[in-house]
Amino acid sequence: MLTKTESIVLKTRKYSEADLIVTCLTPDKGIISAFAKSPRKTRSRFGSSLEPLTHAKISLWGKEQSMPKITQSDIINSFHELRDNFHDFINMSKLSEILIALMPEAAPNKKIFSFFLSILALIKSSEEEPKDALFIIAQARLLAITGYAPRLKGCGKCGRKSQNFYPDSGAILCSKCASSQYVRLNEAPLKIADRTLGFYTHSIEWPIVTSRRLKPHKDTLTELSAVIDMHLKYLLNKKLHSSSFLAGTERE
């Protein structure tokens, strides 16, 4: 059966001599993996249309249950500017990795698709350098939209005001709830500054364009980024590849 859909390439993996397995986000099928014959040959008809972050219209061929084959791909927006900027590409890779890790395969979600597409467009048009604030807001919103946001607005159990984040609960807890026998905690909490909590809440509740106007302090971004990384590490039971990559290359 031949189906046509829009797609955003999240990652690719070499397969056999010149083939690729492409993981992409689609509005009507969710995240899918598809096979493409020979795109790595320099004269392939796919051209650069299967490179990561490309927004394209693709044709898929295949039976249900088996991996579909991409028979055609026409670029809608290549977003090559994002691949040409080292820093932007690593940060976008992190968003792709979070999405692949949190979103179940083949679960259609139009909202996530349009969110991801809007992030690509926003990063492409932004002239800020570096775009750290934008990327961290995007991470927070991606967690919120997939239903995995850490609960940082008051104690996750009773709502009382607190600044202590417990990664294994994915939430802020007040001292009373944290000491309750029903909560088993393995790690000491992370104390988060009030302005970081404020910025986070704003980021997930307001449109991105509004949040970026807040011009958060560098320390706020560093702190929020660390909280999100810690939260993800607990959620996924592993450190994200792109987080390690970012940490390793940023030092230089």
Add this chain to the structure above:
Amino acid sequence: MNSGIVENLINELSRLPGIGRKTAQRLSFFIIGMPKEDAVSIANAIIAIKENARFCRNCFNITEDETCSICLASRDKSKICVVEEPSNLIVIERTGIYKGLYHVLLGALSPIDGITPERLKINELVQRVKNGGVSEVIIATNPNTKGETTAQYISQILKPLGIKITRIAYGLPIGGDIEFADEVTLSKSLEGRKEM
């Protein structure tokens, strides 16, 4: 149904890239029909490469000795051409145009797959440049996202060393029509145009 040893050969052969089950089956039956000496010589060649092939300690090309024949030859030692895999080096050598040395990274950077700079031979490249005598590093990683990310990273860390860093040109495939080129390839070819 094939017997155990035939099935085994088919399975082993189909582990090779570009060889599907059908091809593996065809090759297996071809091998069965071959004179024994010919089949043994194929098997020995495979064993020999696994026992004797290693990476050149200087450039990480594949060699039988500590240093590869390219590093030992009298070539322009002021130029280093950086490639992802030994197979890329062979293709560039075949052009006969390049007379300098190489550096094989043994992969390309990929943040989403956790392929970090430490997993490639990048530090070794920096060390070679620091050792002196190098005036130009030509980055010939693949013209795709991983290759481009690698090229950007390498140029970033080599820049402070004050040498010339170049990237192979993006171009249209020869023999093709502009009409069939995609927008990214075409825009990169325009950016990299040459005066005539």
